[in-house]
Amino acid sequence: MTILYKIDNSLYVNITNKCPCACVFCVRLEHDSVGECESLWLEKEPTLEEIIDAFEKHNLEDYDQIVFCGYGEPLERLDTVVEICKWIKAKSKTPIRINTNGLADLIHKKETAPTLEGLVDSISISLNAPDVKSYLEIARPKFGEISFSHLLYFASECKKVIPQITFSVVDILSGEQIEGCKRLASEMGIALRVREMIK
Ligand code: SF4
Secondary structure, rough: OOOOOOOEEEEEEEOOOOOOOOOOOHHHHHHOOOOOOOOOOOOOOOOOHHHHHHHOOOOOOOEEEEEEOEEHHHHHHHHHHHHHHHHHHHHOOEEEEEEEOOOOOHHOOOOOHHHHHHOEEEEEEEEOOOOOOHHHHOOOOOOHHHOOOOHHHHHHHHHHHHHEEEEEOOOOOOOOHHHHHHHHHHOOEEEEEOOOOOO
């Protein structure tokens, strides 16, 4: 079971395969893993103790950053993420990033951004699209139309408590859609990263 894996000089954390989206570009549709590990599918979700055991095998100072990003939405396990971040912060100055689909408020039926204050150094939120209609086509979230406005609200709240925030979109979008995402991100004062689709 792969809980931690390395890409470049970052240590990635894989704690769940749950996700409320079914993005058309999701790497899980084509591959069982990314980077050097064998599979990111989990036989079961690792417990907090198992995750900390895995971390104890690494010197965290050796890494540029620790990134919550696996084969699922990390904030599905918000409480566990919080506990791991506290454990890391007590041991190391290595920055922590979360890659998320931004739907944690809908998953947990409460405001979640304040929970991350003081624990997370940067967050990358998958914007995916410039408007609700294309968001539904691309991310196919189980929460339906309300997802996009909740994502934007979550991002605006993260901006208040997390030092660095970025939106991401995948380069499968049309030029017009990417321009729309740039406008939206700029209106919100959030940087936008256009990333290559993982093939
Ligand atoms: S949010 Fe991430 S894990 Fe979930 S379907 Fe989309 S790309 Fe895959």
